[in-house]
Amino acid sequence: MNKNILQALSGGFDSTCLLIKNLENGDHVYPVYIKASSVDPVKRQIELKVIKELLANPEIKTHNLHDLITVPLHMRNIDGIFSFQPVLWTLGLFCEVKKRRDFYDEVHIGYIMNDSAVSYLGEIKRIWRSFFSLSFPEYNKIPELEFPLVKYSKEMVINKLLYFQNTVAYNCWTCERPSVLYERKKKNHGGREQIIEHCGRCAPCKKIKEYIGLENLPRYRRTEHRELLGRLVKRYKEKLPLDDPIILDMLITCEKLDEKESTHITSIVERRENRKKQGM
Numbered sequence: 001m002n003k004n005i006l007q008a009l010s011g012g013f014d015s016t017c018l019l020i021k022n023l024e025n026g027d028h029v030y031p032v033y034i035k036a037s038s039v040d041p042v043k044r045q046i047e048l049k050v051i052k053e054l055l056a057n058p059e060i061k062t063h064n065l066h067d068l069i070t071v072p073l074h075m076r077n078i079d080g081i082f083s084f085q086p087v088l089w090t091l092g093l094f095c096e097v098k099k100r101r102d103f104y105d106e107v108h109i110g111y112i113m114n115d116s117a118v119s120y121l122g123e124i125k126r127i128w129r130s131f132f133s134l135s136f137p138e139y140n141k142i143p144e145l146e147f148p149l150v151k152y153s154k155e156m157v158i159n160k161l162l163y164f165q166n167t168v169a170y171n172c173w174t175c176e177r178p179s180v181l182y183e184r185k186k187k188n189h190g191g192r193e194q195i196i197e198h199c200g201r202c203a204p205c206k207k208i209k210e211y212i213g214l215e216n217l218p219r220y221r222r223t224e225h226r227e228l229l230g231r232l233v234k235r236y237k238e239k240l241p242l243d244d245p246i247i248l249d250m251l252i253t254c255e256k257l258d259e260k261e262s263t264h265i266t267s268i269v270e271r272r273e274n275r276k277k278q279g280m
């Protein structure tokens, strides 16, 4: 019988690969994006864009794929916990499971072979079960938390994605600290516009660099809406929680650059660097 699977989706290579695998198995997949305030706001916006594009892809949008669920989590990273993501994800997934009691058969996170979390899968499963014990002692069907990709290497993940569809692989976003390639002031809005790309230095970037390089991964245009920010600050004074994901999402927008724009930006940046080199 086909299962109802709640699956964490981040727009990265691993969770995208897991989504395809689950859909190919014929199970009903309910993708979840955990919108955590502790995650870089630009990364969060880009991830959501990637996910929306992915889920609209006709090859992915099969009868067993269900609508995206977003779970907002307002939480800061806690010093001393070196791997906070499993805590955030299990908590976010639990928030959804408790809304639909006894509906989901399994809950999936796409950790792969060399992820640091893989050494702690037992602990993560215990955290998962403890949420239920602490909330509903009488809960009679705790969906099993599964990690179906733990035997997959990064290479296997990427190969599976490339085999499925090149565009799916080259749309993924993996960088933890999106970096600014180019920046300019917007004439009319008083805000800034930045071109964002993979940093090439964080752990996920380094891994991807080894396999497919970073050149062909998408760039995004981040636009800051200064006018709106000014108005909000004026109205609410210091009471405004500027790290709140909902407010941040109103203040900045990220749009994917098409190939033509991306090439244009590369030439601007190259010209700039050449001028610098020549000391002009």
Ligand SMILES: [Zn+2]
Pocket (backbone or CB within 6 Å): 174, 175, 176, 177, 178, 198, 199, 200, 201, 202, 203, 204, 205
């Ligand atoms: Zn990076």
